[in-house]
Amino acid sequence: MATISEVAERAGVSTATVSRALNGKDSVDPALAGRVLAAADELGYRPNGPARNLRKxxxxxxxxxxxxxxxxxxxxxxxxxxxxxxxxxxxxxxxxxxxxxxxxxxxxxxxxxxxxxxxxxxxxxxxxxxxxxxxxxxxxxxxxxxxxxxxxxxxxxDTRLAAREATLHLAEQGYRRLGCLTGPEGVPTADDRLAGYRDGLRAAGLDSGELVRRSDFKATGAAEAAHSLLAERQPPDAILVANNAMAVSVLAALDELGMRPGRDVGVVAFDDAPWTVLIDPPLSVVAQPxxxxxxxxxxxxxxxxxxxxxxxxxxxxxxxxxxxxxxxxx
Amino acid sequence: MATISEVAERAGVSTATVSRALNGKDSVDPALAGRVLAAADELGYRPNGPARNLRKxxxxxxxxxxxxxxxxxxxxxxxxxxxxxxxxxxxxxxxxxxxxxxxxxxxxxxxxxxxxxxxxxxxxxxxxxxxxxxxxxxxxxxxxxxxxxxxxxxxxxDTRLAAREATLHLAEQGYRRLGCLTGPEGVPTADDRLAGYRDGLRAAGLDSGELVRRSDFKATGAAEAAHSLLAERQPPDAILVANNAMAVSVLAALDELGMRPGRDVGVVAFDDAPWTVLIDPPLSVVAQPxxxxxxxxxxxxxxxxxxxxxxxxxxxxxxxxxxxxxxxxx
DNA sequence: AACTGCTGAGAAAACGATTGCTCGCCGATG
DNA sequence: CATCGGCGAGCAATCGTTTTCTCAGCAGTT
Missing domain, CATH: 3.40.50.2300 (Response regulator)
Incomplete structure (x- = not known):
């Protein structure tokens, strides 16, 4: 790969001039600049990134x-x-x-x-x-x-607010025992969504005890958590799910148990996706930008x-x- | 940010020795190496990437x-x-x-x-x-x-083979007018899947005329193509869809037309996804590794x-x- | 004609690492 | 005792740019 000195030599100028010409800096005699450009072109010259990075x-x-x-x-x-x-x-x-x-x-x-x-x-x-x-x-x-x-x-x-809103929405739709499936403790979004869920419960005047489960934000871990939640003595009649991957597991779990989203268990999940409108019933979501x-x-x-x-x-x-x-x- | 010379100075050695010690090269006196490591640590030294890249x-x-x-x-x-x-x-x-x-x-x-x-x-x-x-x-x-x-x-x-197999599968399931929705001409995967589809038709002894549409590999373009395909005078009774994003559009189009996948129109799509088992009926796919x-x-x-x-x-x-x-x- | 500015280009010094070469120092051998 | 071999560390070159500094040359002014 050609270097700047080869270009300089071919154009009959110094490397400094080549550099300036190529970077459109200062004032370089148009004739020289032309020679430089031509030479660079003929040699297929590409400035060496690391060298430039080091210098600059x-x-x-x-x-x-x-x-x-x-x-x-x-x-x-x-x-x-x-x-x-x-x-x-x-x-x-x-x-x-x-x-x-x-x-x-x-x-x-x-x-x-x-x-x-x-x-x-x-x-x-x-x-x-x-x-x-x-x-x-x-x-x-x-x-x-x-x-x-x-x-x-x-x-x-404003994920906490959105979670609150989603929770209130579930309450308005007539669900009474609202559960929440969120991510690992310490992950702010997981904690915020849980907090928003609790805000919503309070605002709706509901108290579900602790119908809360945590898992990683992935489908595999969420499957177990979903089943555990639905196996409660008094299971939730609606679930707020903190992300899309976990929602898949929740929906799968409901399907296995022969329960229909909406009718049997209300579901709202974070993150929209193209497929959410394809399932029956379509999945309610909190869409994030x-x-x-x-x-x-x-x-x-x-x-x-x-x-x-x-x-x-x-x-x-x-x-x-x-x-x-x-x-x-x- | 500390440089190698600062480390060298602090450890009372040359930069060469620092470099060697830090890279575990050659034989460096363990005592010196210790001093170097300590000095580097105290200064929070990180070698300068661009410099190293340039040199190496x-x-x-x-x-x-x-x-x-x-x-x-x-x-x-x-x-x-x-x-x-x-x-x-x-x-x-x-x-x-x-x-x-x-x-x-x-x-x-x-x-x-x-x-x-x-x-x-x-x-x-x-x-x-x-x-x-x-x-x-x-x-x-x-x-x-x-x-x-x-x-x-x-x-x-082996996407062509897979497309052939999927096409044959549709034929075996009793579908007769097989259509194909694939990607842009010139994109090899799009062309291969189309070729595989044709292979399959031939192997099954079917001839669907040209129930083929192309679109970009995205959902938006595919929606139009799907509708166009389904609006044929003699529409397909099954469709091979060349990727996941386009499958969403096909399924949405079927839904709009009140047609049920499987029963009314067979569908096989490329690319598996977590949600494909959530829809009713679950989506047949060609899973790629x-x-x-x-x-x-x-x-x-x-x-x-x-x-x-x-x-x-x-x-x-x-x-x-x-x-x-x-x-x-x- | 001498001096001052100014323009534009080249020489050379960075940038911060790696590495070939050199050299001092040690013990060992003839 | 002189030389040799080897080990370990330093000197300095190098990678390919950009950029500062310097300077030559030229025009304009007095």
């Missing part, structure tokens, strides 16, 4: 640390991130933390080491990843979940990278309830 | 160029890639080409410029991206789709990066038909 002390790379790309919610986020990053000439490295604080830490180390321009982080636990990043002057934007300590830029969904979250967070991060030193912000996008058949007892 | 003339980064992470099939692939890359100490940059050859080309340029160690490519069209990469000695592994020209390493699914494809391809690529110069290989994983209710007329 910056890279055009963002790290995106999420729990799992296979979760459609994070998939949409990552698409949003990638789109705006790409438009700005940045690349995105994808990191699956699996909600494991150790893996998260490890990825943060890599990000630091590679001197990425910024990090989009969906924090797994109460770790201090974000602080370590900021300690090294790497801009961070938290996404979907707030940072444990300290306030960095954050893009959230995942793509926009990714895009917004990326924009924010690029702003910080660009030297924006204004106060850190917390952007809260709103989720909205999409009531469908699975939460209508009629 | 290599990076620990793979580029993954796929059409769209929001497609669950590619999501699973990317997860497979990321897992094995991570285990090997590599990072993955994610690139969505949207099946646009220009965008693909652009990403290839970036990959070249950043001197990534290798590229996993799901080629969009009949472009020459792979050749350009190989011309610059960047290892490439094609994934899901063969390379237009030239044979580089490739990881495929997407995660394994990603993992396999990444392993292959890492092998090439490691200097494996043996003949290029074509790995064909097999998809398997999962017959469910949507293809039983009974």
């Amino acid at each position: 002390q910056e890279t055009a790379v963002l790290a995106l640390i999420i729990s799992d790309v296979e979760n459609p919610f994070f998939t949409a986020i990552s698409r949003g991130v990638e789109d705006v990053a790409h438009d700005a000439g940045y690349s995105v490295v994808l990191c699956n933390s699996d909600d494991d604080p150790d893996k998260e830490r490890e990825y943060v180390e890599v990000a630091l080491q590679e001197r990425v321009a910024g990090v989009l982080l969906s924090p797994a636990g109460r770790g201090d990843s974000a602080e370590k990043l900021r300690a090294h002057d790497t801009p961070v934007v938290a996404i979907d979940r707030p940072l444990p300590r300290s306030g960095g830029d954050t893009v959230l969904v 995942a793509y926009d979250m990714g895009a917004t967070a990326a924009q924010l991060l690029l702003g910080r990278i660009g030297g924006d030193h204004t106060e850190t912000t917390v952007t809260t996008l709103s989720a909205h309830l999409v009531p469908r058949g699975s939460s209508r007892s009629g | 003339q290599e990076t620990a980064v793979l580029a993954l160029i796929i059409s769209d992470v929001e497609n669950p099939f590619f999501t699973a692939i990317s997860r497979g890639v990321e897992d094995v890359a991570h285990d090997a100490g590599y990072s993955v940059v994610l690139c969505n080409s949207d099946d646009d050859p220009d965008k693909e080309r652009e990403y290839v340029e970036v990959a070249l410029q950043e001197r990534v160690a290798g590229v996993l490519l799901s080629p969009a069209g009949r472009g020459d991206s792979a050749e350009k990469l190989r011309a610059h000695d960047t290892p490439v592994v094609a994934i899901d789709r063969p390379l237009p020209r030239s044979g580089g390493d490739t990881v495929l699914v 997407a995660y394994d494809m990603g993992a396999t391809a990444a392993q292959l690529l890492l092998g090439r990066i490691g200097g494996d110069h043996t003949e290029t290989t074509v790995t064909t994983l097999s998809a398997h038909l999962v017959p469910r209710g949507s293809s039983r007329s009974g």
Whole structure:
């Protein structure tokens, strides 16, 4: 692969001039610039990224640390991130933390080491990843979940409010024993949705005892939790499910037990998906603006990278309830 | 951020010794090595990635160029890639080409410029991206789709055979007018599935005329195509759908027309998903080993990066038909 | 004609690591 | 006692850019 000196030699100028010409910097004699461009073209010259990064002390790379790309919610986020990053000439490295604080830490180390321009982080636990990043002057934007300590830029969904709303909706539809299936303790979204569920119960004047189960945010763990919930002596007549993957397990469990969503057990789940309207009855959901979250967070991060030193912000996008058949007892 | 010279100074040794000690190279006096490690630790030293990359003339980064992470099939692939890359100490940059050859080309340029160690490519069209990469000695592994020209390493699914099998299955179930909804012309998987469909028709001794529609591989475009297909003067009594996103549109279209999958129109779709068993009747699918494809391809690529110069290989994983209710007329 | 500004290009110094080469020092051998 | 061999550490070159500094040359002013 051709280097800048080869281009310089071929164009009969110095490397400095080549660099300037290629970067459209300063004023370079148009004739020379033309020669340079031509020479670069003929040699198929591509500047060496690492060299440039070393010299400029910056890279055009963002790290995106999420729990799992296979979760459609994070998939949409990552698409949003990638789109705006790409438009700005940045690349995105994808990191699956699996909600494991150790893996998260490890990825943060890599990000630091590679001197990425910024990090989009969906924090797994109460770790201090974000602080370590900021300690090294790497801009961070938290996404979907707030940072444990300290306030960095954050893009959230008012998930607690949405959970409350969904719970109230179930109550309004006549369900009385409302259960909740949420994610692991310590994961903010899981806890917030649970809190919102409790808000809703209180607002509706209901008290279900503790019809609550936790599992990982995945389908496998949720299956067991769903069965356990439905096997209560006094089982719930409606369930708020904290994400899409778990909803699949809940619906499967109901099916196995010969129970029909809506009629027998009301169901509202977080995260919309194309298939939710295909099932009978269609699944009521809390739709989250995942793509926009990714895009917004990326924009924010690029702003910080660009030297924006204004106060850190917390952007809260709103989720909205999409009531469908699975939460209508009629 | 501390540099190697600061560590060297603090430990009272040369940078060379620090480098060797930190990389566990050669023989360094254990006492010195201890001092170095301690110094590095106290300073929170992380080697500067770009500098190291420049010097070593290599990076620990793979580029993954796929059409769209929001497609669950590619999501699973990317997860497979990321897992094995991570285990090997590599990072993955994610690139969505949207099946646009220009965008693909652009990403290839970036990959070249950043001197990534290798590229996993799901080629969009009949472009020459792979050749350009190989011309610059960047290892490439094609994934899901063969390379237009030239044979580089490739990881495929025997999609044509699977389509044939699915078609025969529909025929066996008693359907007679088999239609096919596939992807854009020129996308190998789309063409292969169509070819497999035709193979199946021939093998079954059926001739449906041309009950074929093409659309992009997305839900929106597929909706129109599905309606058009079902509005034929003599509409199909079964449809082979070439991917998951399009299947959603087909099922939605059937629902709108008051037709029941299986009973009125048999349906088999490519790509399994958690929700396919939740609908009534459950959706028959051709399940593809997407995660394994990603993992396999990444392993292959890492092998090439490691200097494996043996003949290029074509790995064909097999998809398997999962017959469910949507293809039983009974 | 001498001096001042100004423009534009080249020389060379970074950036921060890795690594080939050199060299000092040690004990061992002839 | 002189030399040799080997070990371990440092010096300095190197990777390919960008960018500061310097300087040559030219035009304009007095």
